[in-house]
Every structure is written in structure tokens, then in C-alpha cells.
Amino acid sequence: MDLEAIYIIWLRDLKINWRDRGNLIGALVRSVLWLVVLGLGLRAGFRSVGGVTFSQYIFPGIIGMTILFAAVQSAISIVWEREFGFLRELLIAPIPRTSITIGKTLSGATWATLQGTVVLALAPVVGVSLTVTQVLLTLLLMLLISVTLTGIGIIIASRIVTFQGFGVIVNVILMPMFFLSTAIFPLPWLPDWLKAIIMANPLTYAVDLLRLVTIGLYDFPLMLDLGLTIGLCIILTTAATFLFVKEI
Amino acid sequence: MKSIISVDKLTKKFSGLNAVDEISFDVKEGEFFGFVGPNGAGKTTTINMLCTLIRPTAGTANVAGYDVASQSSKVRENIGLVFQDTTLDDRLTAWENLEFHSVVYHVPARERKQRIDHVFDLVELSNHKNDVISTFSGGMKRRLEVARGLLHSPRVLFLDEPTIGLDPQTRRRIWDYLARLRSETNMTIFLTTHYLDEAEPCDRVGIIDHGKLIVIDTPNALKSRVGADVIHLSTTDDEKMKNLLETKYDVTVKDVKGELAFEKENAEEFLIRVVEDFKPYLTSIGVRRPTLDDVFLKLTGREIRDEDVPPKHSMSSIASRVKGGR
Ligand SMILES: Nc1ncnc2c1ncn2[C@@H]1O[C@H](COP(=O)(O)OP(=O)(O)OP(=O)(O)O)[C@@H](O)[C@H]1O
Ligand SMILES: [Mg+2]
Numbered sequence: 001m002d003l004e005a006i007y008i009i010w011l012r013d014l015k016i017n018w019r020d021r022g023n024l025i026g027a028l029v030r031s032v033l034w035l036v037v038l039g040l041g042l043r044a045g046f047r048s049v050g051g052v053t054f055s056q057y058i059f060p061g062i063i064g065m066t067i068l069f070a071a072v073q074s075a076i077s078i079v080w081e082r083e084f085g086f087l088r089e090l091l092i093a094p095i096p097r098t099s100i101t102i103g104k105t106l107s108g109a110t111w112a113t114l115q116g117t118v119v120l121a122l123a124p125v126v127g128v129s130l131t132v133t134q135v136l137l138t139l140l141l142m143l144l145i146s147v148t149l150t151g152i153g154i155i156i157a158s159r160i161v162t163f164q165g166f167g168v169i170v171n172v173i174l175m176p177m178f179f180l181s182t183a184i185f186p187l188p189w190l191p192d193w194l195k196a197i198i199m200a201n202p203l204t205y206a207v208d209l210l211r212l213v214t215i216g217l218y219d220f221p222l223m224l225d226l227g228l229t230i231g232l233c234i235i236l237t238t239a240a241t242f243l244f245v246k247e248i
Numbered sequence: 249m250k251s252i253i254s255v256d257k258l259t260k261k262f263s264g265l266n267a268v269d270e271i272s273f274d275v276k277e278g279e280f281f282g283f284v285g286p287n288g289a290g291k292t293t294t295i296n297m298l299c300t301l302i303r304p305t306a307g308t309a310n311v312a313g314y315d316v317a318s319q320s321s322k323v324r325e326n327i328g329l330v331f332q333d334t335t336l337d338d339r340l341t342a343w344e345n346l347e348f349h350s351v352v353y354h355v356p357a358r359e360r361k362q363r364i365d366h367v368f369d370l371v372e373l374s375n376h377k378n379d380v381i382s383t384f385s386g387g388m389k390r391r392l393e394v395a396r397g398l399l400h401s402p403r404v405l406f407l408d409e410p411t412i413g414l415d416p417q418t419r420r421r422i423w424d425y426l427a428r429l430r431s432e433t434n435m436t437i438f439l440t441t442h443y444l445d446e447a448e449p450c451d452r453v454g455i456i457d458h459g460k461l462i463v464i465d466t467p468n469a470l471k472s473r474v475g476a477d478v479i480h481l482s483t484t485d486d487e488k489m490k491n492l493l494e495t496k497y498d499v500t501v502k503d504v505k506g507e508l509a510f511e512k513e514n515a516e517e518f519l520i521r522v523v524e525d526f527k528p529y530l531t532s533i534g535v536r537r538p539t540l541d542d543v544f545l546k547l548t549g550r551e552i553r554d555e556d557v558p559p560k561h562s563m564s565s566i567a568s569r570v571k572g573g574r
Contacts, residue, residue: 005352
């Protein structure tokens, strides 16, 4: 463990993410559009669940989507670093490989949580009012979920060779993960076969936790949500570390 | 002086191809060592093993007192590396790249700024500190990489083809930095190149071809294996001079392309004597020394930049490139 190395790796990633302003603005606009357009557009067809509007219902789901994309995008930059050589500078440095994974995991998680926080700040716009405790709990949850999702990103990055792959990743992994969770569609609306898929999607339980904390609705028992989310976080982070240590 | 790099029967196999084949050599502390060979000879593979980037298939190597296989972290702390392809972070500024490096190489926080400024000065990039790397030219990137390699004051600096693809001025500058560095510190420099003329200033040169170390010696010793220096002169009366030279110095003088020429050891010193003895008859005089290109030609039977690899090698190396290619 090399704390200063972890810090500088974390800082570098955040600098790079921050400087890619186009990407950042694009991501935030996407989240806002989903929230506002989808929320307003489908409002009429929404049979109220637990006495909330559709915008309110999807609010935690949109937070989930935002951190999903941000975390994976941040981690996937490893592919870029490999392609342009910088990864070698990192791998050859006299620091433990685990410091590299930790730095990268923390930067992805920080970045995703920051973007999630921007969406969280839109709570008043969709009429969700939050107490300080709720805000703090949501932040904590976002951080936990982002760590897991960054782990997924690192695993993907260790599998794909060229950066062109990212578009494919978005379509094949991220979009289905988003749609096939309870982010937008309330579980009771859905046929059984779809429910089965949704229940196999780890994002479902993360969104369920976010929904519980922000608007008080949930589909699964708290202990199941928490257990799965924390368990997955540990498993994926370990797997990501292991794969990264094997690089080169 | 003690050895800072010692390599014993080091071997690397890539799916059947012996990229590096049982090479053994030593490099002394403070030495300027050149590793020369044509494309695909195994130079990068050797450097990669010495730098702990890849594991040897067989044999051992010790760098700065540590074993490359079992003490890789220690080796890494003590070496600086300039790779054949750039490993800078395109999206950070020059300063940020060096700062990053100084942290992961554990340069003490107090010394960082001063050291970074120092290496910027050395490679004359102080005016571009805050520019993002993506705006740098190839030559600027290479200079910055040399600077970065020096930042943590490594005991050995490895440079893999540091001047490849650069224009003559930039090549010159890189060589000047290295010369300055050598005059100021006792750093060992290990470099690879396939420009033989670049290896001239090295203390010793190893020639590698098809993974085998063919020879290792000082540039002068290598050249004297090919033949002695040649003094060539044009005179007012070739016939008369030929006889005079032969009787006086006991040499065989040949008449080549309207010039007289004879072989002589330490020709540069001997030149003075010839001039003193025969000044009135001379219209021009010079020394031609064998080059390292002549050495390579003699030892391998082909020019170093001969693209015509013998057929048996070309097939196998193409096959291995396809298989091993990333
Ligand atoms: N990862 C790899 N997998 C398979 N073969 C490889 C690999 N790396 C190198 N080789 C092969 O090993 C041989 C030596 O390659 P190496 O890169 O060490 O040569 P080099 O002397 O550095 O050449 P150059 O001057 O072109 O850089 C080549 O035949 C090359 O095709
Ligand atoms: Mg090479």
C-alpha cells in the first residue's frame, strides 16, 4: 500500500475526467433529459405507485444510471491508457499493483458520486424533499455503489483491447443494465420472465436502496438489498484487483 | 569497478522463437553501454527483461544489485526508463507528467519541485512546462521522456532507441544531454540503437543479432578487428612518393582511384609524421577509419539496415509476430 501513489493516481484521473468537459456536460444533460422528459412524457400513463409522480419514481433510478455510466466510463479509460502507452509508465513504477487498482477504484467512485450528487441536487425540481440524514445516506450509498460499478468497469477494461469497444460496451452492457433494472419500470408492472431478469441484475438492488432512502419505496427487503450490494462490491473489487495485477 | 548489470544466459522464448538466446554480459557502474542490432534482433526484449517488464524464460539478470525476477520492485526503484514508444500521459501537462512520476517513484516531497525544474532545464523544455502533451512534437515528447527518466536519479538509465524517428538536430541534442549527464554524474547508461554511428561514443558496444550476442567490446577494439586505419593522400608525383613511403615506413602502398593509400595503426598520430616528412609533395592527406557498420557487415555478412532478412528467418518471425501481436 502506497498512500501517496494512490492519491496521485486518484487526482490524475479526476483531472482528466474534469478536463473532458464535453463528456461531462453530455453525461449531465443525458441525466437531466431522462429525468425531465421521461418524467413529464410518461406522467399521464403512470398508475401511481406509493403516491409519487413518475418523475419522483424514476429519480433514484436516474441517479443509479448516472453513476453507472460515470463509473464505467472512468474505469474504461484504462483501455485508452493501455493504447497510448501511459499504462506502462504506471505498471513499471515501483509501487504495488494494488495501489493502482485502489487509486483507480477511488477515482471512478469519486467521479460517479460527484455526478450523482449533481442529479441529487435536482430533487426539488421533481418535488422530492430530502432531510439532511437522507442526503448523507444517499451520498454514502452512491459511494458504495460506485465502487462496485467501477470494479465492473475495470473488469471490462481488462477484457477489451481497443477503445472502439466502448460504444459496444454501452449498448451491450450499460443500456441493458439500466433498462433491465427497476430504474424506470416499477416491478409489479412487469411479466414474470422480465422480473426474473431484473432480479438477476445487481443494479436492481442498488436502485432499490436508493429508492428506499430518497422516496421511501422499495421492492425487496432491506437486508437483501444491502447484503447483495455489499457482497457484490467486495467480490467485484477483488476480481478487478486480481485482473489488474495480472496486466503485463 | 564493480558490475551494475550482470546477465547470465538470459533467454526469452516467444512461442518457439528465441527472441533472446542465452546472452551473458556485464555492465560496469558508470559505463556508457550500447546495445546494437537490426530490427527484431531482441534489443527491446532484453531491455524489457532487465526492467522487469517481462519474465525471462531462462537465465538470470541482476540490476543494481537486485535480481530482476525476484526483486522487481527494488530493481524498478533504481532504474530510469525511456521506452521505444512514448508512455507519456497525453492529456496532462508536461509538469503534471513529471509530478506524477516523481510521486510514484518516491522522490521526497521537498525535492520534487527543484528536481523537476532541473530536468526541464536539462532538456530545454522549461518554456513548455504547462503545455498539454498532445500539443508536443515527437522530438519534444522524447526529450521530456528523457527528463522523466532522470527525475528520480536512477542508478541505471535504460534508453530503448532514444533517437528513433527524430530529425538530426534533435538527435544531436539528445546525445548532448546524455553527454552532459555523464560528465555531471556517475550514472550508468544502457542504450539500444540500430544507428551504429550513434554507438561510437559508448564505452563498450554489444552487437546482437537474431537474439544472440555476437560480440562485445570497445568501439575501437571492434573496429580494429575489421582492419587498421587507412592513410590516404594525393601528391604531386604519385610514382615517386609510393617508393619513398614504402622504403621509409615499411608499408605497402596501394594506388586506389588516383589516391595513394596504406594501412597503419594509430593513423591519426602517424599522419603528423607523414606531413612533417613529405610536406612539399602533398596536395591532400587524410585518415579513413573503419566504422561500426564495417564491423557489423564483417561479423554478420550483411548491412545492419538490410531489410532482406534471409528467408528462413523471415518466415518464422512473421509467424511469431502474427501470433504474439497484440
Ligand atoms: N510479445 C511478443 N510475442 C511474440 N514475439 C515477440 C514479442 N515481442 C517480440 N517478439 C519477437 O521477438 C523478436 C525480438 O523482438 P524485439 O522487439 O526485442 O526486437 P528489437 O531488437 O527491439 O527490434 P526493433 O529494432 O525493431 O525495435 C522479434 O522477432 C519479435 O517479433
Ligand atoms: Mg525494439
